[in-house]
Amino acid sequence: MTDTLLNHHDEGPTTAPPLLLGPSLGTSTALWDKVAPELSVTHRVIRWDLPGHGGSAADLIGPGATVADLARLVLALADSLGIDRFAYAGVSLGGAVGLQLAVHHPERLESLAVICSSAHFNGSKPWEERAETVRREGLAALADTANARWFTPGFTVPGLVEDHRTADPEAYAACCDALAAFDIRERLSSIGAPTLLIAGREDPATPPAHLREIADAVPGASLTEIAGASHLAPAERPEAVLAALRGHFDGYALRGMEVRRQVLGDEHVDRAQARQTPFTARFQDFISRYAWGEIWTDPTLARRERSVITLTALVAHGHYDELAMHVRAARRVGLTPEEIGAVLLQTAVYCGVPAANSAFAVAQRVLAEEDKTEG
Template identity: 85%
Template sequence: MNLLNHRAEGPASAQPLLLGPSLGTSYALWDKVAPELSITHRVVRWDLPGHGGSAADLIAEGATVGDLARLVLALADSLGIERFGYAGVSLGGAVGLYLAVHHPQRVGSLAVICSSAHFNGAKPWQERAALVRREGLAGLAENAPARWFTSGFTVPELVQNHRDADPAAYAACCDALAAFDLRDRLTEISSPTLLIAGREDPATPPPHLREIADAVPGAALVEIPGASHLAPAQCPGAVLTALRAHFGESVKRGMEVRREVLGDPHVDRAQARQTAFTARFQDFISRYAWGEIWTDPTLSRRERSMITLTALVAHGHYDELAMHVRAARRNGLTPEEIGAVLLQTAVYCGVPAANSAFATAQRVLAEEEG
């Protein structure tokens, strides 16, 4: 299967962050933002079909945003990326909303920029698709700066992207925008979500982003003064600041959850033992294990504790087991419930493993009672 053209930047071991483009542009839309984000993330920015370096035949007439989302997932799969942060502009933002609704297990955190849960109905996009199929993109490209930027500002490279796009693929993307409407599904989004609006954006003005922010539980909204539709190109500093705060939140939240589950004394000891050699591993634990997995609302902390106890017994990690017996008590498990979990491991992990586990748990519980 052909894949979307893309550019990857940043450490391969860092948290993945996918960046989606607007219709008529390429991944060059992110040129002033992606290099900075790649300092702390594994950034992967991609081109729409028929745009930049992506093949036009990846999309066909009558396409949907779901079709584009599947191409993005195929790209992530090819790179070995299971769960990722995602930020997208306009059509790229719509792809992010679709992924968050239909594939929530893949989207750890979401930012939707100058976009919408609907794009003012099907008719304008059907008319644009018909125009492009009939006359090509020259006329639309001439008017692109007025649609994308405030007066007197332009980015020639992006206008050239518009001019060079494949008309059939561009029209198919218009079909996708015409059919897109996720307003009745927004309350299902569970990923931490940031909305960024350009205050001067005529295509997706701030009320479109506010509508999403009001519907998605816990979502935040940032409005950027002086920004039009392509905010990452026109106001990269403001966009970068907002994205850094949002996607860096998983580390902060991960540390909070780590302290809540394991207790301050344990975390303080771990931090005190940290060296330059172990710093990246400690960051990985806080960011991924605690900031991504333990904060996922699909399972309760009680359920996660029971699963963790079982896994630690199965692999004979009794020092870690002692730590997580204490964590299980913080997460609401009674000594009787912990015993029941360990008894279950006797059946599926073996009696010797369970015997060692009971000895470890009994010692910890006695210390806790003392």
């Protein structure tokens, strides 16, 4: 990172779909500590800090800053990481940045989640007054009231409160300027990205009505309200936020399960799902996302071609239980018994006669069972 870029934390496979996570005013990347590691199982997750917060330089923005300025910094960060299109989720001010991107830079956004945020933040006056107070007195007194503004009674995250206390006052005030000037209500209907709104039911800063207003205006948007959550829902109710974000962003898993059923059949997939345990759940999720959601959905090769490759690889490695399953799959995607036999004959040359001999025995049994069923 250089001083011209937002400080960020990058985790997850670099080849996975990118997901940028934006913070609330006064917090840092730590806001996402209980959510980001789980999201990084399926995404390349990039958390970023606001100017003057966490590790970001304070002079990235100045007095009179706008949410558009922050959105440009996010795009510069994405560009520096070689990321063109990305999914985005943001809390409060971070959510406003997401709305700004969706309206003014739709070509960059795959999908959007706006958490405990608003299309406007109750007018400019409260934010102008807060900016003036912070420039005059610093952040200590404001940080003392953070728990009441951020969390339900009795809950706190001391590290986030400390982030608030140690943020740069001038940069914090400039972010207040941005909130004061933000009102994107008239443009919400132009948002085309799939959009999820998440509201904390106990949030005094951006109550559910603010999120409902966005959901009503954005075509096709959905709204989730989280009980027992105030303004920093990812810190207070991480499991609920994670479930909502996974349901919204994990298109690969949904497509993968559909293709998995088409190729392997409902009966097989239902048995696999029935055998799933908490211990094997992440592996089953991995199979649906990557094998079926990314590889088998790639249009470069037809399913028949992928089936031929799969049969060959299974013979080469002696995975005969899997081979039986994929002989059935080969029939489902259109291979004839003669074509399956030709594939196995080819493996006798390149994988060895003993391997092919075992493979023919497996395939003959499977094909005979299918003939009996059809008869």
